[in-house]
Amino acid sequence: MKHDALVAVARAVVETAGGTPVDPDYVLPADIPLELSGEAVRARLCVFQDYRGAEMAMRPDLTLPVAQREAARREAGEDGAKTYTYAARAFRIPVAPDDQLEFTQVGLERFGHEASAEADAELFALIHRAVEACGVAPSGVIMGDLAIFPAFIDALGLPGVTADLLKRAFRQEGGVRAVLDAASRPLEPEVAAVLSAADPVAALADLLSERNIPMAGGRSLGEIVEGLKARCAAIEAGGLSQAAREVLLALREVDCPLAEAAGTLSALADAHGLGAAAVSIAALKARADAILTRVPAAAQTARFRTGFGRRFTYYDGFVFEILAPGLELTQPVAAGGRYDGLLTGLSGGKVSATGIGGVVRPDRMVRVRRAGA
């Protein structure tokens, strides 16, 4: 089958979910992906300037423009669950061999449906079926759950600042290690004294004028005071205990068959008395069971990794990639996941709705089939 025929096959499978076929805007303000995902995505983004000098980007996937449309729909007062399907072009600067800058994604995005193990499994099964319908037998499936690491952090009962820092660090390359190794520098006494003043903001303003330091940048005095408080709290809390370090480093290393994931994580939680992580682990188990029931083949191919998907910036729960023979790990033939916070982020907090989506890459499947022929 040629590329376009694979697109048609995949599309027919995806459209069994119902929903509205869409082909949204090709061009987005570059602010949307960059604010959402940070500068790390810029290296892959096709950016140009319009005649006023404003930075624009070709859509790097369909999730963003579709979610933008859904956010606008909800901001206009409509609600209810909604599914969108597409077979549409996306643009990313290629990093893997043979990938093209412009390629077609076939997929779907679902908003406002109940977030459940069944919903996750249903979406995964649909995408898996689309891959199989294209004549490609997955050689591997990698799954993650971006709620697991934060659940362990919460269960450790760390001070708020440290917990927040670790949760953010988890999403950065080398971040957790950096946090574990970093030591906070104590504040100089005169600065620390600002916090014990009756009005810390006024005290900070006085200190600044005394030292002839101008205000610059977009952070207010209040924000600087909050930053000082957080830093003091972190220093007072001291470093992480040895036990906490051990559990976080062990958690990062978890990489096992999907069916064993919940057991492995439970054992780790039990060994360190982290009963509060049980809710998230139970959710993971329910999802894994539902997936293995719907897609029995995944028992052989699917693995769970704690760190997987942590850099897929807007995903916040279940994440997966489907791999195929002959392609590199960085070239999945399908991918998807849950992004319940995306609409909130896109609308600046005006609307919120659950979200989950997945796509297949016919351009890569053509290559898998050619190599297998």
Place this chain on the structure above:
Amino acid sequence: MSRITIAVPSKGRLKEQTEDWLASIGHTVRQIGGERGYTAEIEGIDAEVRLLSASEIAQGLIDGSLHLGVTGEDLLHDLSPDGPVDFEVLKRLGFGGADVVVAVPQAWFDVDTMADLEAAGAAFRKAHHRRLRVATKYLRITRRYFAQKSVGEYRLVESAGATEAAPATGTADVIVDITTTGATLRANGLKVLDDGVILKSQASLTRSIRAPWSAEADAIVELLMRQPRAETKRPL
């Protein structure tokens, strides 16, 4: 085989100091067409010599249109897509020294390290629904360094000049800029982070990795790598 191409800076202190260095190893530079000429001859070296801006030299070394050149390491690092593998510094020349640094407002008493900056960035994003702005002309260096330090909570703003004024004028909150003494930063109410020195740069004789290389080129490198005459006195 076409001739070897060497580039030297076309203006300013960097030009003078490069010419002084070449003269000190016995290779006087003579500009063709007077002060406004854009080619030159280097005594004792059989090569095509171009006078270019420091960033043109860095770009030419990276893409292979020049064999050898004298330029700042800051530009080489920033303009090379794949990092230091795109060029080879043969000799650091001891002039044109400056640091590429991360600087924040002095008023930010809560931010002394890159880790503090990450925390401030996260809080800022939560409060303002946008990321902290980092103004710089060093887009690649900044992106690499912030990733290396696990700082993701920022947006780059490309700055063409007077980067140090960006926080005061409100176009950015943080800057990445080059500084020799730090006086300009201080005058603008900024401070360098404890771990904010990204690169210690100086003018360097640099070899292109992509340019076609030959025995002829190696011989020229050997001439240029000689020590100044004062240190290697030849018998009269």
